[in-house]
Amino acid sequence: MFNFQLLKSFIKHRLIAKTRHGVHSPFVYRLIDEVIYDFNHRSEYNDIEQLRSELLSDRRLISITDLGAGSHVNNNKRKEVRQLAKSALKPPALAKLIHRLTNDLKPHNIIELGTCLGLTTAYLAKAAPDARVISIEGCPETAKVAAENLARLDLDRVSVLTGNFDEVFPRVLAGQQTADLIFVDGNHRKEATLNYFHWALPHMKDEGMMIFDDIYWSKGMEEAWEDIKAHPDVTVTIDLFWIGLVFFRKGQAKEHFKVRF
Numbered sequence: 001m002f003n004f005q006l007l008k009s010f011i012k013h014r015l016i017a018k019t020r021h022g023v024h025s026p027f028v029y030r031l032i033d034e035v036i037y038d039f040n041h042r043s044e045y046n047d048i049e050q051l052r053s054e055l056l057s058d059r060r061l062i063s064i065t066d067l068g069a070g071s072h073v074n075n076n077k078r079k080e081v082r083q084l085a086k087s088a089l090k091p092p093a094l095a096k097l098i099h100r101l102t103n104d105l106k107p108h109n110i111i112e113l114g115t116c117l118g119l120t121t122a123y124l125a126k127a128a129p130d131a132r133v134i135s136i137e138g139c140p141e142t143a144k145v146a147a148e149n150l151a152r153l154d155l156d157r158v159s160v161l162t163g164n165f166d167e168v169f170p171r172v173l174a175g176q177q178t179a180d181l182i183f184v185d186g187n188h189r190k191e192a193t194l195n196y197f198h199w200a201l202p203h204m205k206d207e208g209m210m211i212f213d214d215i216y217w218s219k220g221m222e223e224a225w226e227d228i229k230a231h232p233d234v235t236v237t238i239d240l241f242w243i244g245l246v247f248f249r250k251g252q253a254k255e256h257f258k259v260r261f
């Protein structure tokens with residue numbers, strides 16, 4: 001089903017959003033100039049994009065356990081891997097952006113909610129070769145394909161944990177004192193998204209970052225994004241329409257940016 005709400009929000013965002021010009025915060029200006037708008041090719045992209053193109057023609061049928069808000073595209077219970085690769089993965093430009101942001105942040109530990117076939121997981125892990133990377137996926141058959149993919153990319157150090165975010169994420173957080181980077185890319189519901197945010201908050205380092213996917217996916221997600229922006233611990237946010245970046249840097253004036261991407 002076509003998502004008119006998303007289209008309306010996209011047009012509105014395009015009319016308001018800035019490029020780097022008109023941004024006065026040095027922290028945000030540098031991030032836009034050197035990271036967000038760095039469209040140079042990087043060799044780390046090659047293997048992952050090669051894998052994506054193979055997955056796009058992979059006819060293996062797997063059973064889908066959908067614990068999330070579902071998909072606007074196809075809600076069948078059995079899907080070919082290629083259908084997942086087409087509809088559920090971040091497109092290359094966004095996945096590469098996530099790689100650059102991670103590389104710039106230099107996190108020691110990364111948690112991803114929503115592994116799917118492991119493509120963004122691979123981008124995160126390759127961007128931070130020394131980081132501990134944990135990715136959580138609710139669908140066992142999808143997680144199995146992701147683990148195979150990550151092994152193929154020599155990323156065996158990534159742990160793919162299978163289970164509902166509601167159970168696994170608090171357990172992961174309890175097992176580590178602090179978090180540098182958390183990428184929330186699954187279960188796009190208002191209440192769930194706010195839960196993940198609030199559970200993660202006590203663990204976030206001042207210089208850490210959270211990335212929320214699909215902040216305009218529905219009215220509920222837009223509301224969740226507004227609540228996150230308003231939280232007193234949040235200083236800077238960058239709304240790139242497709243994803244939202246959240247920073248907690250102390251001493252930074254509270255400011256929210258809408259940036260074209």
Ligand SMILES: C[S@@+](CC[C@H](N)C(=O)[O-])C[C@H]1O[C@@H](n2cnc3c(N)ncnc32)[C@H](O)[C@@H]1O
Nearest residue numbers: 067068089090114116119120138164165186187
């Ligand atoms: C959009 S996909 C992730 C895409 C992936 N990050 C990428 O771009 O390469 C979201 C994934 O989250 C999983 N998911 C959604 N809700 C979940 C929940 N409550 N618990 C565990 N997994 C969930 C889905 O099974 C799906 O594979």
